[in-house]
Amino acid sequence: MTTKGILLFAFNNSEIDYVKQAIYCAKKTKxxxxxxxxxVTDNMSYLExxxxxxxxxxxxxxxxxxxxxxxxxxxxxxxxxLRKLPWKNHNRSDCYEMSPFDETxxxxxxxxxxxxxxxxxxxxxxxxxxxxxxxxxxxxxxNIDSFxxxxxxxxxxxxxxxxxFKKSPFMKMYFELVMHxxxxxxxxxxxxxxxxxxxxxxxxxxxxxxxxxxxQVSSWPSTMPGKMYMSxxxxxxxxxxxxxxxxxxxxxxxxxxxGVSVEGLNVHVMNKFSLSRAIDKDKEFxxx
Amino acid sequence: MSNSNGFCLLAQNNSNVDYxxxxxxxxxxxxxxxxxxxxxxxxxxxxxxxxxxxxDNILPIPWTDQAKDTEWKIENRWKVYHVSxxxxxxxxxxDMLVLHDITRWWDELEKKDxxxxxxxxxxxxxxxxxxxxxxxxxxNNLPNLYSGFYYFKKCDKALEFFKLLELIMIxxxxxxxxxxxxxxxSWGSFDLSCSIASKIFDNVLEITDPxxxxxxxxxxxxxxxxxxxxxxxxNVLGTYITTDNTMLIGNYLxxxxxxxxxxxFLTDRVIKQLELL
Numbered sequence: 060m061t062t063k064g065i066l067l068f069a070f071n072n073s074e075i076d077y078v079k080q081a082i083y084c085a086k087k088t089k090x091x092x093x094x095x096x097x098x099v100t101d102n103m104s105y106l107e108x109x110x111x112x113x114x115x116x117x118x119x120x121x122x123x124x125x126x127x128x129x130x131x132x133x134x135x136x137x138x139x140x141l142r143k144l145p146w147k148n149h150n151r152s153d154c155y156e157m158s159p160f161d162e163t164x165x166x167x168x169x170x171x172x173x174x175x176x177x178x179x180x181x182x183x184x185x186x187x188x189x190x191x192x193x194x195x196x197x198x199x200x201x202n203i204d205s206f207x208x209x210x211x212x213x214x215x216x217x218x219x220x221x222x223x224f225k226k227s228p229f230m231k232m233y234f235e236l237v238m239h240x241x242x243x244x245x246x247x248x249x250x251x252x253x254x255x256x257x258x259x260x261x262x263x264x265x266x267x268x269x270x271x272x273x274x275q276v277s278s279w280p281s282t283m284p285g286k287m288y289m290s291x292x293x294x295x296x297x298x299x300x301x302x303x304x305x306x307x308x309x310x311x312x313x314x315x316x317x318g319v320s321v322e323g324l325n326v327h328v329m330n331k332f333s334l335s336r337a338i339d340k341d342k343e344f345x346x347x
Numbered sequence: 348m349s350n351s352n353g354f355c356l357l358a359q360n361n362s363n364v365d366y367x368x369x370x371x372x373x374x375x376x377x378x379x380x381x382x383x384x385x386x387x388x389x390x391x392x393x394x395x396x397x398x399x400x401x402x403d404n405i406l407p408i409p410w411t412d413q414a415k416d417t418e419w420k421i422e423n424r425w426k427v428y429h430v431s432x433x434x435x436x437x438x439x440x441x442d443m444l445v446l447h448d449i450t451r452w453w454d455e456l457e458k459k460d461x462x463x464x465x466x467x468x469x470x471x472x473x474x475x476x477x478x479x480x481x482x483x484x485x486x487n488n489l490p491n492l493y494s495g496f497y498y499f500k501k502c503d504k505a506l507e508f509f510k511l512l513e514l515i516m517i518x519x520x521x522x523x524x525x526x527x528x529x530x531x532x533s534w535g536s537f538d539l540s541c542s543i544a545s546k547i548f549d550n551v552l553e554i555t556d557p558x559x560x561x562x563x564x565x566x567x568x569x570x571x572x573x574x575x576x577x578x579x580x581x582n583v584l585g586t587y588i589t590t591d592n593t594m595l596i597g598n599y600l601x602x603x604x605x606x607x608x609x610x611x612f613l614t615d616r617v618i619k620q621l622e623l624l
Contacts, residue, residue: 214599274593275599276473
């Protein structure tokens with residue numbers, strides 16, 4: 060019998076408590092998918108002291124040293140707040156070796172699961188599924204074409220925010236290629252015309268996919284079941300009530316805000332600060 | 348495949364571009380991937396000795412040189428039908444390279460009297476949807492023909508087409524003002540002239556098929572699906588020819604026929620790599 064589970068990564072920086080978000084993500088995921096959750100993190104004592112109830116949602120903790128890359132990333136909290144903070148999200152390429160499961164769904168901790176559609180990953184006869192073309196929560200009016208490709212003149216963008224893999228020689232090779240791209244990031248960044256110097260999982264995953272597709276568009280890989288809805292970082296997540304997310308959305312990308320409420324959808328919340336505040340407001344979670 | 352088929356390439360150098368050199372590179376690429384093909388070069392320009400071996404015939408441009416005073420050199424293109432020594436002819440713009448075996452296309456083409464490409468691809472192998480270069484076609488409801496690659500059979504229907512094309516190209520202002528008056532194009536072009544000829548004959552369904560696999564990659568900048576349009580694509584995309592006979596542009600594998608458009612693309616290095624394949 061193959062083992063199935065969810066794998067999350069959380070490495071805090073000075074302002075964002077990714078561990079808290081990971082536990083919340085695990086709570087929502089467990090509620091809908093009823094699968095064991097493994098958390099990759101670097102600080103056991105923080106986990107135990109700050110969230111003593113974590114074992115309700117996290118089944119396995121995998122301790123690894125964080126890769127100190129010295130990279131900074133600009134984080135938005137709405138249209139008017141920008142902060143540059145350390146970016147510690149380089150371990151994703153290790154997920155093949157780290158995952159304790161035969162079949163794994165890897166999710167960003169800012170991915171809020173509100174339905175069970177991801178269970179279909181285990182019913183599709185594929186070794187690898189990954190998100191492509193996210194759906195904007197206000198997609199009818201906001202242009203998110205820039206998310207179609209890793210840059211204007213480069214290749215298709217695939218989202219490492221959520222992917223499924225089955226352990227196999229092919230997937231081992233895929234993740235080794237991702238690792239190789241990470242280790243030679245400056246070279247690949249230039250070859251693939253990525254203006255930002257920071258390493259980004261979405262980009263290395265996309266480049267590896269492009270290479271394994273034979274440098275052309277093909278039907279591989281298939282996309283994750285269901286849609287990944289996305290709230291971009293200039294939006295502000297106000298609250299999460301059960302399966303309803305209330306978001307103050309910059310619906311024209313010009314600091315014009317309007318309220319949006321979505322129910323029963325899986326949403327990638329890119330504004331980490333507002334996600335953190337919304338988690339704190341979730342009464343159920345606050346009383347753990 | 349008929350015994351009497353071949354490629355005709357028309358090349359007339361202008362003050363900036365050595366089109367004979369481009370025709371040589373195209374012929375090299377055809378031979379590399381398509382065994383046993385006949386290629387005729389139609390030119391009045393001198394042809395270097397080292398270029399001659401890739402052509403079966405080097406034929407003069409007949410009658411007077413109607414492009415003598417122009418830079419774009421399209422005025423003689425209607426003559427190819429009359430010059431071609433083949434029963435079945437593929438005509439290609441010389442700023443193209445053939446990157447795969449396309450000999451199977453002959454079987455499809457020989458079923459027709461005349462065939463023009465009517466959908467083109469970009470370097471990502473996506474069908475080009477931009478109408479940036481086709482506004483005159485759209486506003487006058489003209490067939491969307493691309494003459495970068497076309498085929499004809501020596502037959503009455505094709506002869507009639509090219510006779511009319513001659514008339515259109517010689518009197519392009521008159522025909523454009525009659526059949527393409529909206530967003531009037533103030534210069535003669537072979538694509539637009541062919542399209543008007545097709546409109547007059549009402550034969551678009553016979554001479555093209557937008558779903559055909561016979562197509563080419565068009566490297567004009569606005570065709571590439573970019574948000575920021577550069578002056579030259581050759582300034583913004585890398586080109587790599589690998590030792591296993593593949594060409595990558597902007598990290599995308601290139602298929603079948605590349606219409607590179609910009610002469611800067613065809614460096615001596617690219618020609619050398621083609622010769623070595």
